[in-house]
Amino acid sequence: MSAGLGTPPSDAAERHAQGMLERALTVAFWQALQREPMHVMAALEAAARTVGTLYRQVAAAHGPDGHCACGWEPDPETDLIVLEAMLAAALAHPPRRELADMVPVGRA
Numbered sequence: 001m002s003a004g005l006g007t008p009p010s011d012a013a014e015r016h017a018q019g020m021l022e023r024a025l026t027v028a029f030w031q032a033l034q035r036e037p038m039h040v041m042a043a044l045e046a047a048a049r050t051v052g053t054l055y056r057q058v059a060a061a062h063g064p065d066g067h068c069a070c071g072w073e074p075d076p077e078t079d080l081i082v083l084e085a086m087l088a089a090a091l092a093h094p095p096r097r098e099l100a101d102m103v104p105v106g107r108a
């Protein structure tokens with residue numbers, strides 16, 4: 001996966017990029033629920049499954065046959081622990097005030 005993964009960004013640039021991605025994913029999530037209401041856990045399960053799929057796709061681009069030269073080496077066991085920790089931390093403490101303050105659109 002080469003798009004956007006070339007030169008390593010600074011910490012500040014990475015935090016900014018993460019914030020932009022979080023906002024885009026959050027907006028897409030609520031817009032999808034507005035269009036197609038569903039049970040909240042079904043929606044969250046789909047979101048979690050999507051993160052797993054994204055990991056698999058990104059890892060595939062970094063495996064032996066991968067085409068990205070950024071140097072990252074996927075380590076599914078360790079990476080999953082990191083992702084689980086992010087999930088748990090977000091449940092306890094919203095990462096950004098702006099996301100925490102976002103008014104959900106429609107109902108889940």
Ligand SMILES: [Zn+2]
Binds near residue numbers: 001005062068070072
């Ligand atoms: Zn890469």
